[in-house]
Amino acid sequence: MNxxxxxxKLDLREDxxxxxxxxxxxxxxxxxxxxxxxxxxxxxxxxxxxxxRVIILTGEGDAFISGADITEFQKTNHTDVxxxxxxxxxxxxxxxxxxxxxxxxxxxxxGGFEVALACDLRVVSERAVFALPETGIGMIPGxxxxxxxxxxxxxxxxxxxxxxxxxxxxPEAVELGLAMVCVPPEQLMAEALRLxxxxxRRSPNAVALVKRCMNLxxxxxxxxxxxxxxxxxxxxxxxxxxxEGVAAFLEKRKPxxxxxxxxxxxx
Numbered sequence: 017m018n019x020x021x022x023x024x025k026l027d028l029r030e031d032x033x034x035x036x037x038x039x040x041x042x043x044x045x046x047x048x049x050x051x052x053x054x055x056x057x058x059x060x061x062x063x064x065x066x067x068x069r070v071i072i073l074t075g076e077g078d079a080f081i082s083g084a085d086i087t088e089f090q091k092t093n094h095t096d097v098x099x100x101x102x103x104x105x106x107x108x109x110x111x112x113x114x115x116x117x118x119x120x121x122x123x124x125x126x127g128g129f130e131v132a133l134a135c136d137l138r139v140v141s142e143r144a145v146f147a148l149p150e151t152g153i154g155m156i157p158g159x160x161x162x163x164x165x166x167x168x169x170x171x172x173x174x175x176x177x178x179x180x181x182x183x184x185x186x187p188e189a190v191e192l193g194l195a196m197v198c199v200p201p202e203q204l205m206a207e208a209l210r211l212x213x214x215x216x217r218r219s220p221n222a223v224a225l226v227k228r229c230m231n232l233x234x235x236x237x238x239x240x241x242x243x244x245x246x247x248x249x250x251x252x253x254x255x256x257x258x259x260e261g262v263a264a265f266l267e268k269r270k271p272x273x274x275x276x277x278x279x280x281x282x283x
Contacts, residue, residue, distance in 0.1 A: 023051035032069035041077030074119040083126025106134040113224035119208035130159035144186035
């Protein structure tokens with residue numbers, strides 16, 4: 017991966033974990049148009065790079081992502097919003113084959129909250145704060161917040177956050193099912209890395225298909241969902257990763273899925 021970033025830091029670890037950190041601490045990691053473009057470009061490259069197995073998103077300083085740079089709203093045409101890189105970012109996070117973990121270290125406001133919602137898993141610091149404040153400036157969440165938050169914490173609580181301006185702290189995020197665990201700030205990245213390492217011990221093609229099946233659970237009926245699941249099973253049958261997993265089980269050893277990895281296209 018040869019991309020150069022002005023608004024992010026990228027740590028590509030030898031074990032296949034990519035830590036991508038918003039790096040605009042002077043503005044609490046608020047995202048301008050250039051930052052969204054860089055975010056989008058990274059995600060596209062990461063999905064194609066087989067050396068990247070799991071992605072961790074976090075922020076430099078005391079914020080995760082504090083949303084969009086609202087000074088740009090006045091310069092945006094009505095139809096431009098249909099083609100925003102920010103919208104594509106959350107779609108790539110959710111629909112991409114690579115698991116994405118949000119390590120929320122501080123404020124996750126507006127678009128930052130929506131980025132975290134699109135991630136597969138969320139671990140949070142005791143300093144984390146989530147909010148969708150858009151209605152307070154005459155706007156609404158525009159990157160899936162009205163949809164994903166309802167699915168994660170329920171419609172009633174989601175309306176309290178969006179209509180009532182409620183902020184959710186790190187410990188509350190765990191209570192509401194928004195996050196898996198809340199830890200002291202100095203332990204956050206270690207917790208995210210432990211989770212990433214656990215995922216990497218699984219079959220990458222199976223992980224990609226499970227992610228797709230589970231994301232579709234909210235927008236399909238049961239019969240369609242079960243058919244998609246069955247097609248996923250058929251896709252993996254006869255593959256080298258399944259052969260390695262079965263052989264490792266019978267031989268009482270740990271499987272080496274990545275040596276057996278063969279990309280199976282998931283449209």
